Amino acid sequence: TKVVAPFDAYVSNVTVDEGRLVNPNDHIARLSDASSYEIRFNLSDSEYGSLLSTQSDIVGQPVYALWKIGNKELPFEGKVKYVGATIDTSIRGVDVIANVTSVGTAPIRGGAFVEVVMQGNTFDNVASLPEDALFIDNKNGEIVYVITNNRLESRPVKSVMRAGGRVLISDGITQGEKVLTTRFEEIADGVLVNVP
Structure with missing residues (x-):
């Protein structure tokens, strides 16, 4: 039997070998969508509070990510997908998850560290x-x-x-x-x- 994913993906955590019998509920591998990624980053209390001082929500805000690999810098664009429900007291901030879909053919993989830039508020005469x-x-x-x-x-x-x-x-x-x-x-x- 041949198993085909309904989307382009990277395969990891393969738990079966060729010729092995599998059941319908068996997990055989983990698939990571090759066309988009989630980026998790943190905003401090003051950064998050400052953003909310001029808008009601940051969901949908543009996010720019830069992956530095060797002597190359690969840029990605995305949008804030959701914000964590609580402020993490250990890091004094809130988790933010952005969905990046402009991956193209970049060789980025899950777990890569990226630099995230998010537009903040603009202040005049400060x-x-x-x-x-x-x-x-x-x-x-x-x-x-x-x-x-x-x-x-x-x-x-x-x-x-x-x-x-x-x-x-x-x-x-x-x-x-x-x-x-x-x-x-x-x-x-x-x-x-x-x-x-």
């Missing part, structure tokens, strides 16, 4: 600062320290996103102002600082 520049004050909430005449001055600010060790500030500072980015114990209003 300052990108290291997270260490942002302080929490019991009275004013989020603050930064600007440097005026070599002295620190606390300034309430509004952050709109944190990612990759950076924080985006939308209100509270103006272009050209110097902001303290190095923490030290004596930080307070009026403290004299040396600006290189």
Whole structure:
């Protein structure tokens, strides 16, 4: 008897040999669809929250994946298929699964590690600062320290996103102002600082 899959596939986990008798419920192999793949990646709480701050869902969003193999880079395109039901506390993020169908004749196989790029929100008129520049004050909430005449001055600010060790500030500072980015114990209003 010849068994033929109804789609092009890669065969793995073969459990039978030629000539062996099989029953209707026997698993004989695992088939992986050769025309599409699922890519599983993780978004941190803040990245996921930032995406949801301007839209109700990310399902259907475009995803770009890059598989680096040797000295070649093979790009793939897809869309977010679904988002995990819970936030994984061990990685402080949510699982996202994207379906990639632009595989073509690429030799990619299941289990390959790919770099995933997903378009985030666009913010206008924001300052990108290291997270260490942002302080929490019991009275004013989020603050930064600007440097005026070599002295620190606390300034309430509004952050709109944190990612990759950076924080985006939308209100509270103006272009050209110097902001303290190095923490030290004596930080307070009026403290004299040396600006290189």
